[in-house]
Amino acid sequence: MKVYLDTVGCRLNQAEIEYYARQFHAAGHTLVADPQEADLAVVNTCAVTSAAAADSRKKIRHISRAGVDEIIATGCWSTLRPEDAARLPGVRRVVPNAEKDRLVPDLLQISEEVFDREMLERELIPGARLRTRAFIKVQDGCNNRCTFCITTVARGEGRSRTIAAVLEDIQAVLQPGEHGEEAAQEVVITGVHLGSWGQDLEPQTHLKELVTAILRETDVPRLRLSSLEPWDLDESFFSLWSDPRLCRHLHLPLQSGSAATLRRMARKTTPESFSRLLQQARAAIPDVAITTDIITGFPGETDEEFEETLEYVRAAQFAGGHVFTYSARSGTAAARMPNQVPYPVRKERNARLRAVLAESARAYQEKHLGQVLPVLWESATALGPEGWVLNGLTDSYIKVRAVAPQRLWNQITPVRLTGWFEEGMQGQLAL
Ligand code: SF4
Numbered sequence: 394m395k396v397y398l399d400t401v402g403c404r405l406n407q408a409e410i411e412y413y414a415r416q417f418h419a420a421g422h423t424l425v426a427d428p429q430e431a432d433l434a435v436v437n438t439c440a441v442t443s444a445a446a447a448d449s450r451k452k453i454r455h456i457s458r459a460g461v462d463e464i465i466a467t468g469c470w471s472t473l474r475p476e477d478a479a480r481l482p483g484v485r486r487v488v489p490n491a492e493k494d495r496l497v498p499d500l501l502q503i504s505e506e507v508f509d510r511e512m513l514e515r516e517l518i519p520g521a522r523l524r525t526r527a528f529i530k531v532q533d534g535c536n537n538r539c540t541f542c543i544t545t546v547a548r549g550e551g552r553s554r555t556i557a558a559v560l561e562d563i564q565a566v567l568q569p570g571e572h573g574e575e576a577a578q579e580v581v582i583t584g585v586h587l588g589s590w591g592q593d594l595e596p597q598t599h600l601k602e603l604v605t606a607i608l609r610e611t612d613v614p615r616l617r618l619s620s621l622e623p624w625d626l627d628e629s630f631f632s633l634w635s636d637p638r639l640c641r642h643l644h645l646p647l648q649s650g651s652a653a654t655l656r657r658m659a660r661k662t663t664p665e666s667f668s669r670l671l672q673q674a675r676a677a678i679p680d681v682a683i684t685t686d687i688i689t690g691f692p693g694e695t696d697e698e699f700e701e702t703l704e705y706v707r708a709a710q711f712a713g714g715h716v717f718t719y720s721a722r723s724g725t726a727a728a729r730m731p732n733q734v735p736y737p738v739r740k741e742r743n744a745r746l747r748a749v750l751a752e753s754a755r756a757y758q759e760k761h762l763g764q765v766l767p768v769l770w771e772s773a774t775a776l777g778p779e780g781w782v783l784n785g786l787t788d789s790y791i792k793v794r795a796v797a798p799q800r801l802w803n804q805i806t807p808v809r810l811t812g813w814f815e816e817g818m819q820g821q822l823a824l
Contacts, residue, residue, distance in 0.1 A: 398424065399434065399437070446470045465485065542722075591603065624661040650702035653693075
């Protein structure tokens with residue numbers, strides 16, 4: 394069977410379709426880059442914003458128009474709106490998040506054990522979802538109730554995968570595949586609430602133990618941690634960075650710099666405790682890139698509260714991040730709150746905050762101008778006789794572009810940072 398895989402949204406959704414790719418491949422099926430060639434398609438949907446939900450529906454309609462009449466919808470949007478998903482053209486099955494880990498064996502009517510008998514080789518997803526870095530799911534669900542968050546509603550209670558299962562997945566992607574798929578040079582561990590990994594295990598443990606085990610038991614060249622909630626971390630966590638394979642990048646969602654707004658969001662952090670964590674991380678990890686997420690226009694956010702956030706972000710000197718315009722998600726407590734902020738005000742605040750974040754991101758990059766940093770090349774585009782245009786990432790999450798005589802895709806090479814292009818820094822190979 395020819396299978397087309399697609400997703401919208403977070404790294405966890407990407408990690409899940411990468412896992413499906415390995416299972417379909419192990420079961421003898423072929424992945425295709427274009428839905429027009431496919432007999433079956435799986436779409437991992439997202440509900441984090443109304444735009445993401447709309448994208449999910451659009452993708453399913455596009456795949457149906459491409460001629461696929463066996464579409465499986467899974468993920469957060471289809472979990473929250475199963476009837477709407479089932480009504481979309483070509484959708485034959487809606488698999489809720491609670492059952493998505495068994496999606497492939499259930500679909501192929503084979504027992505899950507089949508996939509436990511041997512290591513599931515790395516199988517790169519052809520086409521738009523091809524990723525050089527391997528995304529590995531280590532945790533799902535969340536026990537927090539941030540009032541704006543629909544993910545905790547769609548994904549259910551927090552649950553951790555065992556160290557053994559995670560190590561097996563990582564070992565698998567560190568092996569070259571039978572079709573010459575190259576071994577992963579970087580592994581990104583991800584979850585809905587990554588920092589809560591281990592809290593539900595017996596005996597209870599902490600993410601620090603999982604990262605320690607991965608670094609001890611595998612030869613992973615680069616290990617990156619995806620988004621971490623600030624309240625899950627303490628100073629001792631940063632001792633992990635004594636291992637240079639751990640990427641010097643922390644994504645810590647702040648969401649707001651105003652204590653009052655954070656209380657209405659039911660976030661378990663304060664501006665003061667967040668600042669302490671920034672100081673501890675920067676003291677322990679030289680040159681660490683700290684990026685963040687901020688929501689503008691959260692219900693009840695006054696001009697004063699927004700100014701607090703603006704000043705806080707200016708002082709925090711983040712290396713980058715995402716600014717989301719508050720989007721009411723039905724089923725969340727915030728959607729029922731009074732004092733909803735008018736949309737134009739939310740948008741205007743978003744633009745002002747992006748400008749401040751862009752300034753500090755530039756300042757972070759300027760500190761590295763002229764330095765030589767290791768870059769993992771994630772794409773290589775033929776230029777002709779001049780060679781290849783390479784695009785990649787430093788371990789500190791700076792986007793880098795360079796021209797090279799060789800196609801250095803999926804390789805980590807030293808690069809001198811020499812200037813800027815629209816999305817990041819220009820570089821010269823320092824081989
Ligand atoms: S911790 Fe993250 S996933 Fe959990 S409710 Fe809050 S925002 Fe949502």
